[in-house]
Amino acid sequence: MAFKVGIAGCGTVGSGVVKLLTENCKLIEERTGKKIEIAFVADLNKDKVLSLGVKPEKFFDDALKAVKEVECDAVVELIGGTGIAKEVIKEALKRKRHVITANKALLASSGQELFNLAKENKVSLKYEASVGGGIPVIKALREGLIGNRIERIYGIINGTANFILTQMSQKGLSFDEALKVAQEKGYAEADPTLDVEGIDAAHKIAVLSSLAFCRWVKTEDVYVKGIKELTPLDIEIAREEFGYSVKLLAIAKEVEGALEVRVHPTMIPEENILSSVNGVFNACLIKGDFVGETLYYGKGAGSEPTASAVVSDIVDVAVGNTFFAPECLFKGSNLRIREPDQFTSSFYLRFTAVDRPGVLAKIAQILGKYEISIKMALQKGVAFNGGVPVVMTTHPARKREINLAVKEIDQLSVILKPTFVCMIEEF
Amino acid sequence: MAFKVGIAGCGTVGSGVVKLLTENCKLIEERTGKKIEIAFVADLNKDKVLSLGVKPEKFFDDALKAVKEVECDAVVELIGGTGIAKEVIKEALKRKRHVITANKALLASSGQELFNLAKENKVSLKYEASVGGGIPVIKALREGLIGNRIERIYGIINGTANFILTQMSQKGLSFDEALKVAQEKGYAEADPTLDVEGIDAAHKIAVLSSLAFCRWVKTEDVYVKGIKELTPLDIEIAREEFGYSVKLLAIAKEVEGALEVRVHPTMIPEENILSSVNGVFNACLIKGDFVGETLYYGKGAGSEPTASAVVSDIVDVAVGNTFFAPECLFKGSNLRIREPDQFTSSFYLRFTAVDRPGVLAKIAQILGKYEISIKMALQKGVAFNGGVPVVMTTHPARKREINLAVKEIDQLSVILKPTFVCMIEEF
Structure with a gap:
């Protein structure tokens, strides 16, 4: 019997998911024995959805209505933001459907509420695509490193900021010049605030550190500083005089019984592998007590890479890999957040x-x-x-x-x- | 109820597993709700096993006997080689116990037989620790990238060879001198043949490519050439004149309907992130049609990193993530192996x-x-x-x-x- 997924939101990522499920449907079935079928696609842009080959009867212009009316096994939320997206997820969970989302902003603000709702309803809330685009870093942290006490996470998890810093470093551009290049290439939005101010990276490190340290971390727990003040002179001095490269690094680590979570421009030794992460690529370096340092690297954004992550979550629930969050996360933790002053x-x-x-x-x-x-x-x-x-x-x-x-x-x-x-x- | 594992073989990796399950037992239980309990430890060295805190009644000097006599949910095979290890695995599978192994040599020679036996008995045969030590690369390939047609795999998957090449490159040592340093540091065996001739890497790329391309790949399908002929002069010329670094690279790719699987010294552009993988570190670069290039990096050997991988497999079967191989692998494939001449x-x-x-x-x-x-x-x-x-x-x-x-x-x-x-x- 086919596993039916409804797709709420058909923008960049949503259309990648439809494309992947269409093109590689047979491959996934050969590998897993499960046929993944699209139950509905909800979006405001009907023409776009139909142009992807979705049948008209599967199109809805109202995601909440689609969730209420169409029978399915899982709902993929790719609307983004913290408004209607949240309503769609809650409705789906209440109807005992697994939910897959890429929505880091929502998880960083309402994660606790939504995870609890999933648990109550005995379904999964999966979110591989919320951090690092196509890189299976959530799975690595949740399952691959499960035997380890996580000591530190270092992430280059905003491709726009990393592209800008790479341009500044390799070509000596100013921040404004590099931002302009990023905008011309479609790597930065007209309003780049979320990316260059570090807010998007803060959402992501909040998601990663909740998983790693079994404690709900919210956006406001993260110390954030963006990259606008950086000059090519600092980048040059750092490299030429001290052997450092400059990255917008998201950091989470336990220090003396408190959790330090921060995002800011950081100078790191050039010989560290994170210094080789350039352009729009993302990477997470995760240090566990047994495994030591591991690194996960790939494209942190874009339609097709992010679709790859969404589909891995869909297949996980389809084959029954429904473990989605550490049990201890639901019990509360005494781990306090360290003050930036410290x-x-x-x-x-x-x-x-x-x-x-x-x-x-x-x-x-x-x-x-x-x-x-x-x-x-x-x-x-x-x-x-x-x-x-x-x-x-x-x-x-x-x-x-x-x-x-x-x-x-x-x-x-x-x-x-x-x-x-x-x-x-x-x- | 506790999930009981028997450990067959308590050498470097086995003792790491006992240590991890002892030290992080509570952490794993907090995360998963499952208590992992050691049912037996079989090894020839009783003193060593007892020194790890294993109770005498759980010690066996005969692994096959332990598998036959002790009730458990999973057996971890860490004996190595293709003799008794194979018997132990077969016995455990026939008794419907999940099996976890790090044995790439055995999987590359008898994978098809063992996987079929696991499937017949409706249990899992998991092998995260067989490639890349602590790096969760099998999980990434099997689950994280499941929506992708895999196009290419490039692996630096033998830490000994990579350490030797790094020494040759950074210090201008000859192969013999670098090998000696590796042996002094405990990174190379007295007989380094398996590592420096590329045979160990061949076993590992056979394991990875079977999983990625849904076709049984055996050691003899892999074209292998070791690193002994390399000179510091070649490494220097490659870097200074052409901008290449030299790595013992394991490569698997589909070219014109045939599968190319090979291990040999390879010159790669210095700006590729694989060039930054130095010393005993391992990395796999996996390219999928949707995700693009992803990279997985970490310690490829050693007691504790490898134990981390073994334990992730144990927990996977304990929580019910039992998907262990693509279905299509069992159906056979027409994908032929490309001749080296081509x-x-x-x-x-x-x-x-x-x-x-x-x-x-x-x-x-x-x-x-x-x-x-x-x-x-x-x-x-x-x-x-x-x-x-x-x-x-x-x-x-x-x-x-x-x-x-x-x-x-x-x-x-x-x-x-x-x-x-x-x-x-x-x-």
């Missing part, structure tokens, strides 16, 4: 100073007052922003002390612009 | 010639006769092996013509040593 790391600091003797001493004196130990310092003999850049890296320090010191330094008359601060991750 | 690729050729005018012309003339088109040629002004190295890369050519041309060239009086030939993969 983050401890090495830092890169670029001061913009007047070209005058004694500047370095004044900066060093204030850093010393806050017990921040300087690892390397250099003064570039180039004019930048009307001053000269004075760059330092520190030994591990708390963000709190760094913030206080930088605030004090920025008030010095010899400092011309707000200091650029970037965390360094040595792994 | 492999088409770009080639790197290093001739060892006398330092005399006209040599290049003679070589080029013979290559031309076989319609092999030269892409780049260079003559290094250094003495090597009593002659001068003349290096060429070709445009895509068939291995058959390359072999014939090289044979003819090697008979020239101006050629002093057998020519070194290496395939180039441009992806």
Whole structure:
């Protein structure tokens, strides 16, 4: 008997799913013995849906209506956002249908409510496509690494930001120039806020860390900083002087009994494999206590890669692999979220100073007052922003002390612009 | 009720499994609701088993006896080899116990027989630990990419060989010197044949390609060439002159309706992410028609990483994820194995010639006769092996013509040593 799926939302990802299920339907049946059949496709754009070869009687312009009226085994939610998408998922779960979604924003805001509803109704809520596009990283974390206590996750999980940073690094473009290239190539939206401000990556690391650390992590638990302040000069200095590349890294780790979840531009050693993740590619580095470091890499977005992830979830429920979340997630956890002030790391600091003797001493004196130990310092003999850049890296320090010191330094008359601060991750 | 596993073989991997199940038992139970219990541990070394905290009544010195006498849900075969290991697996399957194994040699020789036996008895035969140590690459291929027609697999799946090549590349060591370092560090056995001759990688790519292409691939279907002939000079020329790194690559791809499965030293572009896989790390690059390129990276061997993979299989069967092989694998396939003569690729050729005018012309003339088109040629002004190295890369050519041309060239009086030939993969 065929396994019937209804598809709610037929945009970029939805049309990829219809295409995959059409083209590779026979292949999937040969492999699993299960025939996957499309029960309905709901979207506002009828012409588009029909152009994919979907029969008119399977088309609905109202997803909620389709869920209510059409018998099926699973509903795929690809509408996006936190409005109607949520209603569709809740309706489907209440009707005891498995749900597959790519909606990280919704999971990061209402995950607990929706997972509980799935559990109550004894169906699965699967979400492989919500992080890392086609990369089966949710499955790896949920099943492949299940024997491990997860220690750390590092993700390059926003392709737009990574494309922009790669352009800035390889071609010396400014952020604005690189954004323009990304928009021309269709890798960035007209309003790129979600991507370049780190919000999309925050949704994704919230989803990953809930799964890894058995604790609901919401968007507001994630410390977020975007990439707009980065300059080609910082990227060049990081590489040429210190051997670092710069990535928008999503990080989740347990430190001294608290969970640290953050997204920000991060300098990482060039020899780390994450430095080789360029352009629109995504990667997650997951460290477990037994397995050590593992990495998952692939296209983090796009119609066909994301469809691959959606279909793996559909097949999972079709063949009975219905384990979708760790049991402990439902029991609550005492693991507290670490305050950003407490983050401890090495830092890169670029001061913009007047070209005058004694500047370095004044900066060093204030850093010393806050017990921040300087690892390397250099003064570039180039004019930048009307001053000269004075760059330092520190030994591990708390963000709190760094913030206080930088605030004090920025008030010095010899400092011309707000200091650029970037965390360094040595792994 | 606890899920009971018997462990047959308590060497490097087996002791890692006992350790993991002991230390992370509670964590696994919190996540899955299932308690995993050790039913027996069979090994010749009683002291070692007891030192791991296994109770004496659970120890057996005869694995086959343990399987026959002890009630359990699954048997983990970690004896290795194709003798008693096979008997243990067959006995367990006949008794309708799920089997988990890391035994690539056995799967590559008797996979069809064992998988059929598992299917007959309606139990699973799982083998995540057989390829890539702790990397959940079997799961990714079997489940995560199930919607994709697999086009290509590229694997760096022997850590010993990769460690040796990394040493040769980064430190300019000869093969013998690098092997010695590997042996001192415990990364290579006293008899390193299986690793450096590519045989272990051949077993693994046989396992991966059976799964990916739904056709039983056996060791003898794999074209194999080891790394002993490689010199630091070739590695240096490849990098400095052509921008290639050299890896022992396992390759499986469907070309014109035939399956090409091979393991050999391969030159690959330095900017490909596989070039960043160094030391004992392993990686598999899998290309699917929808997902595009994905990569899985981690420690390919060692007690704890491999235990992580074994335990993920145990948990899979404990929670009911029992899908272990594509259905079509049991039906047979017409996909034929491509003869090595037919492999088409770009080639790197290093001739060892006398330092005399006209040599290049003679070589080029013979290559031309076989319609092999030269892409780049260079003559290094250094003495090597009593002659001068003349290096060429070709445009895509068939291995058959390359072999014939090289044979003819090697008979020239101006050629002093057998020519070194290496395939180039441009992806």
